[in-house]
Amino acid sequence: MTSAHLSRELATFASQLKLEDIPPEVIERAEDLLVDWFGSAVAGKGARAVEIITQFAQNMGGFNDVHRGPSEIISSRKTSSPFFAAMANAAASHVVEQDDLHNSSVFHPATVVFPPALSCAQAIGASGKEFLLAAIAGYEVGIRVGEFLGRSHYKIFHTTSTAGTLAAAAAVGRLLKLNPEQMLHAFGSAGTQSAGLWEFLRDAADSKQLHTAHAASTGLMSAYISQAGFTGAQHILEGKQGLAAGMSNDADPSKLTDRLGARWAIAETSFKYHASCRHTHPAADALLQVMLSNHLHADDIAKVDTFVHQGAIDVLGPVTNPNTVHQSKFSMGTVLALVAYYRFAGLQEFDEHFHDQAICAFRDRVTMTLDPEVDAAYPQRWTCKVKVHLHTGQILDGRIDEPKGDPGNSLTRAELTDKAMRLAAYSKGASPEEMQKAIDRLWNIRKEVKMGPLLPQA
Amino acid sequence: MTSAHLSRELATFASQLKLEDIPPEVIERAEDLLVDWFGSAVAGKGARAVEIITQFAQNMGGFNDVHRGPSEIISSRKTSSPFFAAMANAAASHVVEQDDLHNSSVFHPATVVFPPALSCAQAIGASGKEFLLAAIAGYEVGIRVGEFLGRSHYKIFHTTSTAGTLAAAAAVGRLLKLNPEQMLHAFGSAGTQSAGLWEFLRDAADSKQLHTAHAASTGLMSAYISQAGFTGAQHILEGKQGLAAGMSNDADPSKLTDRLGARWAIAETSFKYHASCRHTHPAADALLQVMLSNHLHADDIAKVDTFVHQGAIDVLGPVTNPNTVHQSKFSMGTVLALVAYYRFAGLQEFDEHFHDQAICAFRDRVTMTLDPEVDAAYPQRWTCKVKVHLHTGQILDGRIDEPKGDPGNSLTRAELTDKAMRLAAYSKGASPEEMQKAIDRLWNIRKEVKMGPLLPQA
Numbered sequence: 021m022t023s024a025h026l027s028r029e030l031a032t033f034a035s036q037l038k039l040e041d042i043p044p045e046v047i048e049r050a051e052d053l054l055v056d057w058f059g060s061a062v063a064g065k066g067a068r069a070v071e072i073i074t075q076f077a078q079n080m081g082g083f084n085d086v087h088r089g090p091s092e093i094i095s096s097r098k099t100s101s102p103f104f105a106a107m108a109n110a111a112a113s114h115v116v117e118q119d120d121l122h123n124s125s126v127f128h129p130a131t132v133v134f135p136p137a138l139s140c141a142q143a144i145g146a147s148g149k150e151f152l153l154a155a156i157a158g159y160e161v162g163i164r165v166g167e168f169l170g171r172s173h174y175k176i177f178h179t180t181s182t183a184g185t186l187a188a189a190a191a192v193g194r195l196l197k198l199n200p201e202q203m204l205h206a207f208g209s210a211g212t213q214s215a216g217l218w219e220f221l222r223d224a225a226d227s228k229q230l231h232t233a234h235a236a237s238t239g240l241m242s243a244y245i246s247q248a249g250f251t252g253a254q255h256i257l258e259g260k261q262g263l264a265a266g267m268s269n270d271a272d273p274s275k276l277t278d279r280l281g282a283r284w285a286i287a288e289t290s291f292k293y294h295a296s297c298r299h300t301h302p303a304a305d306a307l308l309q310v311m312l313s314n315h316l317h318a319d320d321i322a323k324v325d326t327f328v329h330q331g332a333i334d335v336l337g338p339v340t341n342p343n344t345v346h347q348s349k350f351s352m353g354t355v356l357a358l359v360a361y362y363r364f365a366g367l368q369e370f371d372e373h374f375h376d377q378a379i380c381a382f383r384d385r386v387t388m389t390l391d392p393e394v395d396a397a398y399p400q401r402w403t404c405k406v407k408v409h410l411h412t413g414q415i416l417d418g419r420i421d422e423p424k425g426d427p428g429n430s431l432t433r434a435e436l437t438d439k440a441m442r443l444a445a446y447s448k449g450a451s452p453e454e455m456q457k458a459i460d461r462l463w464n465i466r467k468e469v470k471m472g473p474l475l476p477q478a
Numbered sequence: 479m480t481s482a483h484l485s486r487e488l489a490t491f492a493s494q495l496k497l498e499d500i501p502p503e504v505i506e507r508a509e510d511l512l513v514d515w516f517g518s519a520v521a522g523k524g525a526r527a528v529e530i531i532t533q534f535a536q537n538m539g540g541f542n543d544v545h546r547g548p549s550e551i552i553s554s555r556k557t558s559s560p561f562f563a564a565m566a567n568a569a570a571s572h573v574v575e576q577d578d579l580h581n582s583s584v585f586h587p588a589t590v591v592f593p594p595a596l597s598c599a600q601a602i603g604a605s606g607k608e609f610l611l612a613a614i615a616g617y618e619v620g621i622r623v624g625e626f627l628g629r630s631h632y633k634i635f636h637t638t639s640t641a642g643t644l645a646a647a648a649a650v651g652r653l654l655k656l657n658p659e660q661m662l663h664a665f666g667s668a669g670t671q672s673a674g675l676w677e678f679l680r681d682a683a684d685s686k687q688l689h690t691a692h693a694a695s696t697g698l699m700s701a702y703i704s705q706a707g708f709t710g711a712q713h714i715l716e717g718k719q720g721l722a723a724g725m726s727n728d729a730d731p732s733k734l735t736d737r738l739g740a741r742w743a744i745a746e747t748s749f750k751y752h753a754s755c756r757h758t759h760p761a762a763d764a765l766l767q768v769m770l771s772n773h774l775h776a777d778d779i780a781k782v783d784t785f786v787h788q789g790a791i792d793v794l795g796p797v798t799n800p801n802t803v804h805q806s807k808f809s810m811g812t813v814l815a816l817v818a819y820y821r822f823a824g825l826q827e828f829d830e831h832f833h834d835q836a837i838c839a840f841r842d843r844v845t846m847t848l849d850p851e852v853d854a855a856y857p858q859r860w861t862c863k864v865k866v867h868l869h870t871g872q873i874l875d876g877r878i879d880e881p882k883g884d885p886g887n888s889l890t891r892a893e894l895t896d897k898a899m900r901l902a903a904y905s906k907g908a909s910p911e912e913m914q915k916a917i918d919r920l921w922n923i924r925k926e927v928k929m930g931p932l933l934p935q936a
Contacts, residue, residue: 072706076699080561082540082547089540103538176724181670208678212639212685213692215673218719219711220666226709227670234671234696241534248530251684253677261676266634266725 188239208252639674646697666710
């Protein structure tokens with residue numbers, strides 16, 4: 021085992037992956053994730069952080085209505101090069117907190133895989149099948165890299181950002197038909213540009229969208245320059261001076277090649293139901309269940325104690341007094357308050373109520389405690405226990421083992437279409453007609469001969 | 479001290495720096511470094527890794543001879559946006575191993591400061607004074623960030639790459655006239671994109687030029703988006719989930735604000751004499767001194783033992799059998815062999831002889847040993863001791879306390895001009911006439927009303 025070259029094995033897998041290798045239900049799940057991603061990407065339109073990155077990308081790319089680029093920028097309907105389209109679209113995909121998440125890697129794949137894959141596919145005229153295949157390669161690589169980097173990495177680094185660079189490189193590399201050697205060089209270039217720190221969240225800063233923009237664009241660049249012959253480290257992940265050495269204390273190299281070709285990690289990806297950090301979702305669903313079973317109103321509740329895993333403590337712990345909508349999506353207390361009052365912590369609920377007096381009061385009566393049983397299951401399973409204290413003195417116990425959106429409690433295609441339509445309506449990023457048309461095409465992506473713009477261009 | 483906000487203090491310094499604050503001799507040293515950088519930037523033309531990054535930047539930029547960008551790409555004489563020009567020029571600046579180095583930060587400032595500063599200055603029509611001032615701000619920030627991140631960081635991360643992102647952000651931020659708050663946000667965006675691992679060097683991969691390209695472009699982006707209102711972490715350097723927390727074990731926050739306004743770190747920067755990693759220079763000069771004093775030929779020498787600091791062990795140690803010209807510049811043995819045979823380890827000497835049988839034989843008889851005295855002085859001073867074993871049995875001792883190019887053993891303006899001219903001739907990146915004209919303008923940079931292209935464009 022010690023003489024195995026694990027990152028080469030992973031690169032070879034990504035390079036040689038074919039649709040025929042993949043079970044039909046996995047390919048269908050990839051289509052589910054594609055539609056779900058698109059809703060998030062459209063939903064990002066108008067968000068300040070997204071607009072700034074998009075403007076920058078448009079200003080720094082010399083494209084305009086006369087001199088058009090091959091790749092679409094979803095929020096602005098303008099065009100650009102694949103590099104800048106990936107940058108802008110990845111930023112847009114990760115702002116409303118509705119994009120997918122893979123539990124055990126603690127990694128958001130869609131936001132760093134579909135944008136660079138789409139922009140590259142549009143630039144090279146790839147088919148829908150090639151586009152979907154490339155995305156699957158991106159998920160399989162990114163998820164394993166996230167699992168490899170482990171929990172200690174996630175304490176400080178935003179895994180979506182760091183592993184995301186590799187995921188993007190793998191997806192674009194598959195589209196560009198990199199051979200295994202070239203794919204490994206692309207990994208080398210991507211890993212040495214991997215970055216993204218959690219410090220921003222303490223200040224409710226905009227960095228989250230910069231992280232995905234960075235991962236998507238640098239990952240795409242890594243694949244393109246490898247195609248041109250640019251070489252990278254051969255062991256960027258597992259080497260003595262590589263990612264694990266620099267950014268993890270508990271990296272597990274065996275994860276890099278975990279059951280390649282047998283385990284389809286993409287199918288383990290969860291859809292987000294509530295519009296908040298997924299670390300809040302198990303508790304949110306547990307509280308909801310307790311309230312529905314016991315016919316409770318928010319006003320019946322004196323306090324809620326949640327018993328959570330370490331990742332929740334790491335990410336949500338610093339967020340005690342959220343000042344912005346986005347920051348409040350990382351506040352366990354705010355999420356539970358919205359669920360208590362509105363039965364759903366959705367985009368509208370956050371926008372309109374996150375700072376209401378009643379919500380803030382409820383928020384401040386929610387606690388998080390690290391629970392050994394819950395933490396032992398993490399990150400493979402995201403569970404939670406709650407104790408709901410009523411004003412009557414009664415204490416009600418609740419628990420969730422599989423929050424809505426997890427593979428065992430998934431969303432139907434109708435629910436996914438509905439979610440994507442709502443997201444488009446929320447931002448007005450696309451008209452209902454435009455959105456329905458695009459979604460229909462995405463459900464039938466394998467029929468696309470040549471990937472073109474999903475939305476009408478400006 | 480613990481309540482001080484050190485990164486804010488550093489950002490404020492960079493934001494408010496004026497030429498009038500800076501001693502004249504420091505400004506003149508900045509001009510020296512500018513001319514020296516330009517020689518390196520021109521020298522990069524034709525190097526495969528540089529050409530690939532430049533092609534990528536040009537392909538993704540959307541500019542052409544009709545639709546021209548405001549910033550020059552030095553190697554190709556084409557134009558682009560500041561983002562891509564910075565990317566391409568920073569790659570070009572760091573390939574022949576002749577660009578400057580700051581000892582105690584173990585950081586190459588010019589390659590990550592001048593490219594983004596130049597491309598931004600050209601885009602906004604800044605004056606030569608503003609350009610030079612911005613570069614000084616970049617040096618002062620980058621050097622302190624490098625010192626802050628410390629020796630443990632350098633074991634795994636390429637400080638030029640990581641601290642370089644901050645340096646670039648500071649320089650461009652000064653040009654864009656960011657106020658202190660905006661500058662701190664720019665630091666936040668830059669630090670969360672900081673990356674760059676040493677693993678590439680084991681494989682002689684191309685990543686070094688990708689690192690500077692990445693640092694320069696992402697640092698520039700960080701400043702631009704901050705100008706547009708994009709926010710970043712307030713303590714990206716020193717925070718609990720920031721750069722130091724993630725990427726260092728011995729970070730020293732006091733370095734961030736070390737004697738700001740009194741200590742001009744830029745003036746401590748060294749020029750490279752030999753065209754190799756500077757960790758080899760003290761030994762190279764020591765060997766040269768012993769050989770000249772004792773009228774030795776290379777054939778007189780049986781072996782050379784060098785007594786070095788830890789940084790040399792970290793970076794050069796893995797390079798035992800260099801396969802490429804670039805990798806051999808990180809081989810202590812190759813450098814000493816070239817010095818023994820040719821009295822100088824210059825670009826021509828490397829290109830033509832790095833793999834000669836005699837050079838390889840000499841190389842394999844060179845050792846490196848960690849020396850406590852030498853290491854104690856490091857990184858503030860880069861010294862070395864050598865024992866030269868002759869075939870006669872005689873052993874000669876040598877030592878260098880200040881290799882040529884260090885501030886106390888500096889190059890004159892005539893020597894700097896000569897070096898830059900040689901670098902241009904080496905790559906044919908500029909004709910002697912073009913180069914002399916550009917250098918004359920750079921010596922008189924403070925007279926430039928509005929920064930334009932340094933070389934005639936295609």
